[in-house]
Structures are given as structure tokens and as C-alpha cells.
Amino acid sequence: MSKPAILALEDGSIFKGISIGADGQSTGEVVFNTSMTGYQEILTDPSYARQIVTLTYPHIGNVGVNSEDEEATEIHSAGLVIRDLPLIASNWRSEKTLDQYLRDRNIVGIAEIDTRRLTRLLREKGALAGCIIAGENVTEEAALEAAKAFPGLKGMDLAKEVTVTESYSWTDGEWDLVEGYKAMSDAELPYHVVAYDFGVKRNILRMLAARGCRLTVVPAKTPASEVLAMNPDGIFLSNGPGDPEPCDYAIAAIKEILETNIPVFGICLGHQLLSLASGAQTVKMKFGHHGGNHPVQDLATKQVMITSQNHGFAVDEASLPANMEATHKSLFDGSLQGVRRTDKPAFSFQGHPEASPGPHDIAPLFDHFVDLIKAAK
Numbered sequence: 122m123s124k125p126a127i128l129a130l131e132d133g134s135i136f137k138g139i140s141i142g143a144d145g146q147s148t149g150e151v152v153f154n155t156s157m158t159g160y161q162e163i164l165t166d167p168s169y170a171r172q173i174v175t176l177t178y179p180h181i182g183n184v185g186v187n188s189e190d191e192e193a194t195e196i197h198s199a200g201l202v203i204r205d206l207p208l209i210a211s212n213w214r215s216e217k218t219l220d221q222y223l224r225d226r227n228i229v230g231i232a233e234i235d236t237r238r239l240t241r242l243l244r245e246k247g248a249l250a251g252c253i254i255a256g257e258n259v260t261e262e263a264a265l266e267a268a269k270a271f272p273g274l275k276g277m278d279l280a281k282e283v284t285v286t287e288s289y290s291w292t293d294g295e296w297d298l299v300e301g302y303k304a305m306s307d308a309e310l311p312y313h314v315v316a317y318d319f320g321v322k323r324n325i326l327r328m329l330a331a332r333g334c335r336l337t338v339v340p341a342k343t344p345a346s347e348v349l350a351m352n353p354d355g356i357f358l359s360n361g362p363g364d365p366e367p368c369d370y371a372i373a374a375i376k377e378i379l380e381t382n383i384p385v386f387g388i389c390l391g392h393q394l395l396s397l398a399s400g401a402q403t404v405k406m407k408f409g410h411h412g413g414n415h416p417v418q419d420l421a422t423k424q425v426m427i428t429s430q431n432h433g434f435a436v437d438e439a440s441l442p443a444n445m446e447a448t449h450k451s452l453f454d455g456s457l458q459g460v461r462r463t464d465k466p467a468f469s470f471q472g473h474p475e476a477s478p479g480p481h482d483i484a485p486l487f488d489h490f491v492d493l494i495k496a497a498k
């Protein structure tokens with residue numbers, strides 16, 4: 122017997138469906154993601170903290186879930202909204218069904234929702250605060266009240282909530298498959314990169330390790346002095362949830378790091394923080410970019426790449442300081458997608474070059490980072 126569930130939005134819209142996952146209540150900013158695959162990676166991406174994700178692809182859960190595809194140890198998304206949960210999950214890697222996974226992690230979800238109506242609404246009005254109530258005691262009034270009480274992500278520092286408490290090392294990246302690194306032990310990997318964890322995805326760490334980087338992953342609030350004392354060959358700024366603007370500790374640390382000539386690479390939240398630390402400004406977007414098919418142009422070569430995206434804030438191109446240059450633009454809406462410092466070996470990208478799953482067109486950005494490290498060494 123399926124249990125009822127309700128999704129209420131701050132504008133008063135009510136969507137009735139059935140519960141998948143845990144009983145309970147969850148509020149957050151409702152966003153739509155147009156990816157056709159990767160629901161488990163989306164759920165576990167720390168950048169989705171405090172966001173309820175609706176997937177436009179209609180059948181979600183077909184291949185179940187497994188322990189290898191998680192981008193972090195927990196589900197960070199505040200809830201899942203889908204059209205149809207298949208009766209059977211079938212894949213050789215599947216360890217459990219999606220609804221069992223949500224129940225085990227105490228995450229609420231709702232199925233049998235008209236996700237096309239919901240997506241059109243979010244496109245017209247922009248991302249809206251919402252609340253899912255699932256299981257017992259499902260009332261429209263309670264869901265509406267909770268949705269309206271959610272303050273929105275603007276001004277919310279969530280990087281400090283999802284980051285690690287202790288630093289750790291990471292060398293897992295099938296780096297031994299890369300020619301030249303085959304016979305090396307982890308400690309012999311040629312480059313030491315310190316990665317700030319603002320909500321990092323595992324595949325970013327894997328892709329850096331695969332290029333010969335021995336990583337020390339550090340908590341979001343680690344001061345620059347501690348990072349510089351580790352003598353890194355490169356510094357990486359991770360993706361992460363929430364508004365970049367209130368992350369003053371990170372902005373201060375990056376400013377200090379930019380006084381050195383150590384190569385810096387930022388992805389998504391890391392891109393926004395590098396820009397803020399350089400004097401640029403960020404803005405909240407209407408409904409953001411969340412999907413796996415976003416065309417982005419490299420402004421120098423004019424080459425167009427298909428990219429994976431997940432962001433609700435963006436760097437305002439008009440605010441770039443004289444020593445920062447736009448490198449990439451979205452061909453969907455013209456928004457800024459990449460920057461580089463003209464006076465320092467520092468650059469960053471708004472989308473996700475590590476896309477897993479997703480297009481790999483922009484993966485060479487990792488090679489560019491390693492090239493800067495080699496040049497600086």
C-alpha cells in the first residue's frame with residue numbers, strides 16, 4: 122500500500138503524489154534537473170544541500186543504487202520529486218532499490234507528480250521554496266506553512282555545514298592506469314595538491330588523482346597559513362552548496378593564497394569564491410542551471426562543449442576586475458562560465474568538468490591545472 126505525500130510551494134501550489142522513501146517532512150529550494158541519468162550522484166552531491174530536486178526524466182530508479190556511485194557518504198539533497206518509480210530496479214551493479222535507499226537514509230521523496238507542470242512553473246517563477254510531507258499526517262496546510270517559512274538560499278553559508286571536520290589524504294583515482302605512474306606508490310605521486318572541501322564530489326578527487334595528484338583534503342575553514350605550510354604544488358577549490366557570498370573565511374583564505382604564485386583551480390562554488398576573492402561579485406540566478414547537456418563556449422578557441430551543470434548563483438561578468446578575464450560562456454543564457462586571473466596561475470569553471478555521469482568535453486581543464494603545476498615547479 123503506497124502512502125500519500127504532498128509537495129507544497131511557497132506560491133501556494135500543491136502537488137499530490139505518493140511517498141517514496143522515508144516518512145517525514147523536509148523543506149528547501151525546489152530546483153529541476155534535466156539529466157537523464159545519475160539520480161544517485163545528484164542525491165549525494167553536497168552542492169544540493171537544502172535543495173529539493175525534481176528530475177524531468179520521467180522514469181527514475183530503473184537501475185537501483187550501489188555503493189560505488191555515491192559522490193559523498195550521505196544524501197545531501199533535501200528531497201526527491203519524480204514522475205514514476207519503476208516497479209523493478211534492474212542492473213548488475215544494483216545493491217538496492219531507490220526507495221529503499223531513501224528510506225535507509227531517512228530522506229523523503231514523492232512520486233507520481235506531474236514534473237512537467239512543476240518544471241514549467243519553476244522556469245516561469247524561478248526556483249521556489251517548497252516542502253514535502255510524506256507518510257502519516259500529510260496536510261496541505263502544514264506543507265504550505267513550512268514552504269513559506271523557508272528563508273531561501275540567498276545569504277546562506279552551507280559550505281561550513283557539509284565540509285569535513287578533519288583533513289584527510291586521497292590518492293584513489295586509478296592513477297596507476299595513467300602511463301608513467303604505473304609503478305609508483307601513492308606517496309610517489311608527483312604533485313601535492315591541497316583541496317578545500319566546501320562540499321567536494323568524489324569524482325573531482327579521482328580525476329585529480331588520475332593526473333598524478335596526491336591530495337590533502339582540508340576543511341572549509343582551514344586558514345591559508347596552514348595550507349601554505351603544507352607546501353602544496355597546487356590548490357583546488359571545490360564545489361559546494363549555498364550562497365558563496367557569506368563564506369567570508371574562504372574568501373579571506375583565497376585572497377591570501379592569491380598573493381603567492383601557487384596554481385589555483387576552482388570548480389562551481391570554488392569558481393564563485395575565487396571570483397569573489399579577486400573582487401568580482403556574484404548574483405542569484407532565476408532558476409539556475411541543473412542538467413547534463415548545457416552548451417558552453419570557450420571564448421578563446423570558439424569551441425563549444427557540452428557540459429554538466431548544477432548552480433543557482435553565478436559570477437556577474439560586468440563585475441570582473443581588470444586582472445580577471447572571462448574564458449567561457451553559457452550558450453543557453455550568455456551567463457559567465459569560466460574565468461582566469463591574468464596576473465596569477467589561477468582559473469575556475471562554473472560547470473562540472475568531472476561530470477559523473479555526464480559529458481567529458483571539459484575534462485581537459487584538469488589537464489590545464491596539472492600543466493600550470495608543472496610549469497610552476
Ligand SMILES: NC(=O)CC[C@H](N)C(=O)O
Pocket residue numbers: 168359360361362363364365388389390391431432433434435
Ligand atoms: N555545484 C556547486 O558548487 C554549486 C555552487 C553554488 N552553491 C550555487 O548554487 O551556485
